Amino acid sequence: MRYKFLFISILIMIGNTLFAQNWVNVKDTESFSKWQDFVLEIKETYAPDGRDVYLSVYDNDSQEGEYIIETSSTDILTYIQDQKKASGLPFTVKLLPDDNLKGHVKGLINLSVANLRTRPSHSAEMATQTLLGTPVDVLKKLGGYYLIRTPEGYLAYVDHYGVELKTENELNDWSTSERAIFIADYGHAYKEADVESSRVSDLVLGNILMVVEKNGAYWRLKYPDGREGFVKSSQLTDYNDWKAMIKPEADGVLEVAKRMVGVPYLWGGTSIKGVDCSGFTKTSYFMNGLIIPRDASQQYRQGEELDVMTNGDLDVKKAIDNLKKGDLIFFSASKETNPRQPITHVAIYMDNGEFIHAAGIVRINSFDPAADNYDSQSLTIVGARRYLGNENFIASHALEDKQGY
Incomplete structure (x- = not known):
C-alpha cells in the first residue's frame, strides 16, 4: 500500500x-x-x-x-x-487574454463533462474536468484548443468542442437568464419530449442549461452553443431556487460525497462519472455552494489549520476530538522519505474517525486502527483544514459571487 x-x-x-x-x-x-x-x-x-x-x-x-x-x-x-x-x-x-480573441474572452463549457489537458493535445495528461454551463475565462487559442481559466483559477487546455466562446455581454445575458441545474446523477437531453426520441447529449449532476420552456414532465433547455433538448423535469430544479437553497454546511457536503460511493477513481476527474481525490472534494463542496481550489496541494494551503498531529504523526484521540464533519484531511505518500511532505491525497472527515475519499473507488474508511474499515494509508496523514464555519473563506469562495454563476 x-x-x-x-x-x-x-x-x-x-x-x-x-x-x-x-x-x-x-x-x-x-x-x-x-x-x-x-x-x-x-x-x-x-x-x-x-x-x-x-x-x-x-x-x-x-x-x-x-x-x-x-x-x-x-x-x-x-x-x-x-x-x-x-x-x-x-x-x-x-x-493575456490574447487580442486575437477579439473580445471573446469568456466562455461556457459546452459538454456534460469537458476534459481539460496540461497541453493542447488529446494525448496530453488530463489536468481536470469542468461541467456543462461552467463559466470560464478564455486566454488564448492554440490550434484547435483554448487555454482557459476555471472559476477556481485553474489553467488548462480544452478542445474547441468543449467550450463556447462568449463576450462579456453574452456571458452576462446567460447568467441573468432563467436557468436549470441537473440534480440527478445521470441522464439525457432528447430531441423531443420523449425518451424514445434521439438524444442530444448525456447530462450529469451539476450541469447548468438555459430554460426555454417549462412544460409538465419535460423542460426545453438550451445549451451554450444554441442546441436545444428536452429533459425530464424530475431531474431538474430552477437554478436560482437551487442557489438560494444550498448552504455550505457539513451535512450537505457529506450527502453529495456519499452519493458518489463506488464511483471509480479517475485522474483529473471532477464529475460523478469518475473523480480523483481532490476532484471528489471539490465536487462535494461545489454542490453546496463553495468553489474550492482544484488540487489537494492547493486545498491544503487554505482554510483553518487543525491540531491533529503529535510529533509528526496522526494523534487518533486528538483528531477525533478536534475534527468536525466536512473537514478535509490531507496525506503525503512520501511522508517518511521527503521532509517537504508534498500533499498527495485528500479526504473528507465524517465522524468517529471515519473519512470518505476517492482511492481506487470512492469509499469510506477509518484512521482508527481498532476500526474494521481502518485504512493503513492513514499513516501518511500530515494535517487537516477547516473550510466550513470560516466566514472569510466562505465569503471569498461562494459560488454566487463568481462571474457567470
Missing part, C-alpha cells in the same frame, strides 16, 4: 511539472543564457505554480535579440515595465 501511494506521489509531481514544461522557448539559447536567471527569478516570484499563473518566454520575431514574455499575471507586466525603464531590458510583455 505504501509503495502504491509513493508511486502516485511521483506521478503527481511529474504532472505538475508538465505545466512548466517548455515555458522558455528561444532559438539562440547561448545568447539568452545571460537572461536565464532573471526570467527564473520572475517565475519563482510571480508564477511558481503553473496551474494558476501562465508564463511563457519566446523570441520576438520582429526584433532580433529581444524576447516576449507572455503571461496571465498583471504583476509580471508591472514588474517588467518598471525594470525596463531602469535598465532597458530586452523584454516585451504580452498580457
Whole structure:
C-alpha cells in the first residue's frame, strides 16, 4: 500500500511539472543564457505554480535579440515595465487574454463533462474536468484548443468542442437568464419530449442549461452553443431556487460525497462519472455552494489549520476530538522519505474517525486502527483544514459571487 501511494506521489509531481514544461522557448539559447536567471527569478516570484499563473518566454520575431514574455499575471507586466525603464531590458510583455480573441474572452463549457489537458493535445495528461454551463475565462487559442481559466483559477487546455466562446455581454445575458441545474446523477437531453426520441447529449449532476420552456414532465433547455433538448423535469430544479437553497454546511457536503460511493477513481476527474481525490472534494463542496481550489496541494494551503498531529504523526484521540464533519484531511505518500511532505491525497472527515475519499473507488474508511474499515494509508496523514464555519473563506469562495454563476 505504501509503495502504491509513493508511486502516485511521483506521478503527481511529474504532472505538475508538465505545466512548466517548455515555458522558455528561444532559438539562440547561448545568447539568452545571460537572461536565464532573471526570467527564473520572475517565475519563482510571480508564477511558481503553473496551474494558476501562465508564463511563457519566446523570441520576438520582429526584433532580433529581444524576447516576449507572455503571461496571465498583471504583476509580471508591472514588474517588467518598471525594470525596463531602469535598465532597458530586452523584454516585451504580452498580457493575456490574447487580442486575437477579439473580445471573446469568456466562455461556457459546452459538454456534460469537458476534459481539460496540461497541453493542447488529446494525448496530453488530463489536468481536470469542468461541467456543462461552467463559466470560464478564455486566454488564448492554440490550434484547435483554448487555454482557459476555471472559476477556481485553474489553467488548462480544452478542445474547441468543449467550450463556447462568449463576450462579456453574452456571458452576462446567460447568467441573468432563467436557468436549470441537473440534480440527478445521470441522464439525457432528447430531441423531443420523449425518451424514445434521439438524444442530444448525456447530462450529469451539476450541469447548468438555459430554460426555454417549462412544460409538465419535460423542460426545453438550451445549451451554450444554441442546441436545444428536452429533459425530464424530475431531474431538474430552477437554478436560482437551487442557489438560494444550498448552504455550505457539513451535512450537505457529506450527502453529495456519499452519493458518489463506488464511483471509480479517475485522474483529473471532477464529475460523478469518475473523480480523483481532490476532484471528489471539490465536487462535494461545489454542490453546496463553495468553489474550492482544484488540487489537494492547493486545498491544503487554505482554510483553518487543525491540531491533529503529535510529533509528526496522526494523534487518533486528538483528531477525533478536534475534527468536525466536512473537514478535509490531507496525506503525503512520501511522508517518511521527503521532509517537504508534498500533499498527495485528500479526504473528507465524517465522524468517529471515519473519512470518505476517492482511492481506487470512492469509499469510506477509518484512521482508527481498532476500526474494521481502518485504512493503513492513514499513516501518511500530515494535517487537516477547516473550510466550513470560516466566514472569510466562505465569503471569498461562494459560488454566487463568481462571474457567470
